[in-house]
Amino acid sequence: MATSRKAALSERPAAPAGRRPPGRTAPKARLSPAERERQIIDGAIAYFSEVGFSGQTRELSKRLGITQPLLYRYFSSKQALIERVYQTVFEGRWNPAWVSLMRDRSIPLRERLVEFYRQYSAATYRPDWLRIYLYAGLSGPVLNQRYINHIQRELLPVYCREVRHYCGVESPDLPVAEEEIEFVWSLHGGMFYYAVRQHIYLLPMRVEFMRKVETAIDNFLAGARVTYPRLIASLHGAAAAPAARRRR
Amino acid sequence: MATSRKAALSERPAAPAGRRPPGRTAPKARLSPAERERQIIDGAIAYFSEVGFSGQTRELSKRLGITQPLLYRYFSSKQALIERVYQTVFEGRWNPAWVSLMRDRSIPLRERLVEFYRQYSAATYRPDWLRIYLYAGLSGPVLNQRYINHIQRELLPVYCREVRHYCGVESPDLPVAEEEIEFVWSLHGGMFYYAVRQHIYLLPMRVEFMRKVETAIDNFLAGARVTYPRLIASLHGAAAAPAARRRR
DNA sequence: AGTCTATATTATCGCTTGCTAAATAAACAA
DNA sequence: TTGTTTATTTAGCAAGCGATAATATAGACT
Numbered sequence: 110m111a112t113s114r115k116a117a118l119s120e121r122p123a124a125p126a127g128r129r130p131p132g133r134t135a136p137k138a139r140l141s142p143a144e145r146e147r148q149i150i151d152g153a154i155a156y157f158s159e160v161g162f163s164g165q166t167r168e169l170s171k172r173l174g175i176t177q178p179l180l181y182r183y184f185s186s187k188q189a190l191i192e193r194v195y196q197t198v199f200e201g202r203w204n205p206a207w208v209s210l211m212r213d214r215s216i217p218l219r220e221r222l223v224e225f226y227r228q229y230s231a232a233t234y235r236p237d238w239l240r241i242y243l244y245a246g247l248s249g250p251v252l253n254q255r256y257i258n259h260i261q262r263e264l265l266p267v268y269c270r271e272v273r274h275y276c277g278v279e280s281p282d283l284p285v286a287e288e289e290i291e292f293v294w295s296l297h298g299g300m301f302y303y304a305v306r307q308h309i310y311l312l313p314m315r316v317e318f319m320r321k322v323e324t325a326i327d328n329f330l331a332g333a334r335v336t337y338p339r340l341i342a343s344l345h346g347a348a349a350a351p352a353a354r355r356r357r
Numbered sequence: 358m359a360t361s362r363k364a365a366l367s368e369r370p371a372a373p374a375g376r377r378p379p380g381r382t383a384p385k386a387r388l389s390p391a392e393r394e395r396q397i398i399d400g401a402i403a404y405f406s407e408v409g410f411s412g413q414t415r416e417l418s419k420r421l422g423i424t425q426p427l428l429y430r431y432f433s434s435k436q437a438l439i440e441r442v443y444q445t446v447f448e449g450r451w452n453p454a455w456v457s458l459m460r461d462r463s464i465p466l467r468e469r470l471v472e473f474y475r476q477y478s479a480a481t482y483r484p485d486w487l488r489i490y491l492y493a494g495l496s497g498p499v500l501n502q503r504y505i506n507h508i509q510r511e512l513l514p515v516y517c518r519e520v521r522h523y524c525g526v527e528s529p530d531l532p533v534a535e536e537e538i539e540f541v542w543s544l545h546g547g548m549f550y551y552a553v554r555q556h557i558y559l560l561p562m563r564v565e566f567m568r569k570v571e572t573a574i575d576n577f578l579a580g581a582r583v584t585y586p587r588l589i590a591s592l593h594g595a596a597a598a599p600a601a602r603r604r605r
Numbered sequence: 606a607g608t609c610t611a612t613a614t615t616a617t618c619g620c621t622t623g624c625t626a627a628a629t630a631a632a633c634a635a
Numbered sequence: 636t637t638g639t640t641t642a643t644t645t646a647g648c649a650a651g652c653g654a655t656a657a658t659a660t661a662g663a664c665t
Binding site for chain 2: 656
Binding site: 161163240243244246247248250253254257258287288291292294295296297298299300301302303305306309310311312315316320321324325327328329330331332333334335336337340 | 409411488491492494495496498501502505506535536539540542543544545546547548549550551553554557558559560563564568569572573575576577578579580581582583584588
């Protein structure tokens with residue numbers, strides 16, 4: 110990400126590379142393939158997130174300060190570049206430490222959730238990520254399915270077990286049910302839609318994000334104290350009956 | 358443009374249905390301008406919601422069973438057609454009765470909310486609406502801003518006052534604050550994201566929508582009983598202090 | 606029927622777009 | 636220096652696209 114900023118700054122050099130002062134980063138001249146590739150990907154993320162994937166390769170190359178055929182030396186087709194953009198954005202911004210954070214019972218659950226959304230929003234609730242995420246979803250569900258499934262398998266079950274613990278209804282033997290996953294999706298969805306309103310619809314947000322996060326988490330947890338035990342009980346009733354039968 | 362206006366004006370009793378070759382449904386015959394226009398718009402909604410607004414007019418006309426130049430007899434440009442699609446989708450599916458429903462205290466608030474989401478989801482949480490809504494937001498924020506502002510001004514303040522009533526903290530003099538609006542957005546956002554996962558990402562939803570709605574509303578209201586009075590109190594503290602001074 | 610008007614089609618223009626081949630020039634090795 | 640390599644540019648094709656003018660024809664009216 111720091112690299113993306115750096116690359117963005119080095120756009121639009123004036124002089125057509127004539128000489129190369131030693132020790133100075135030449136703005137436009139020959140770059141090493143790795144460097145150039147990186148620059149193209151970063152530029153493509155910025156460009157496509159702005160105009161969508163129907164944006165033209167000529168305009169992209171113009172913004173990069175290179176000619177359009179050069180793109181095809183590094184990517185065999187526009188589609189190949191697009192898929193590289195997807196991959197970079199989706200796989201590059203997930204932090205596995207978030208799962209550990211969520212599991213860390215030395216911190217009150219409320220604070221864990223607040224801290225998680227602070228970090229998660231800093232990584233993904235940004236215009237480029239959100240726009241590419243939505244463009245991707247509209248052009249084909251596969252990548253978003255993978256992303257959602259990742260969250261649903263890695264993060265949310267932990268989330269659920271911690272909410273169980275918080276509500277005093279720990280059932281280590283009872284696997285996390287779909288109803289529970291869906292239950293915590295509600296909280297997550299509220300945050301996501303805030304980000305969409307802010308960064309995609311560009312609405313003036315009159316309540317700061319972290320303040321909203323705290324309010325939403327407080328309400329979620331206060332409600333969970335009441336409704337989560339009921340939810341677990343209904344699952345026990347439905348799931349434990351056959352299990353009990355098996356036990357006999 | 359002139360042609361499309363003119364065509365729209367000559368809105369004859371439509372359905373000329375009398376002149377049909379006996380025993381054979383004429384597939385491609387001349388239609389009245391109103392009929393043809395309607396057909397094009399409906400086809401455009403289906404087509405663009407599927408492939409996005411960069412879809413080609415030739416392919417659209419093919420699906421409609423007409424030739425491509427005919428589109429230009431009814432719409433001066435592709436952009437004009439697109440804007441007509443926006444207008445039809447966004448303005449055509451909002452039901453003002455939802456506001457009255459939300460205000461109807463002869464029904465318990467929980468049931469009002471459930472019923473609202475039953476109706477609202479039937480109208481808007483559908484692939485075509487959601488896709489056009491997202492495509493629109495990505496190509497420019499104006500229309501979505503208008504839609505969100507509509508919800509935010511017409512529906513959510515009512516929503517908030519009913520939640521106040523539910524939580525026993527009615528303050529008719531205290532205008533609905535931004536914090537309260539944002540508070541109820543959380544609930545709404547959770548529903549929206551469910552719809553996106555279902556209809557855009559095409560994920561297998563293992564908890565039925567209305568069941569999720571009930572769980573989410575129950576949790577929202579149970580939490581509100583605890584947190585909403587605190588929220589209102591903090592607003593009173595901030596807003597009523599000057600008012601109290603005035604009272605003296 | 607025959608006439609006329611507006612609907613619909615055929616043919617095509619001009620521009621854009623993804624992509625490629627050949628030419629150019631910067632870096633490097635001898 | 637000279638030669639080799641390869642990053643980069645110049646030039647351009649072929650298909651696709653929005654849009655228009657000219658032409659044909661369905662259907663209403665007398």
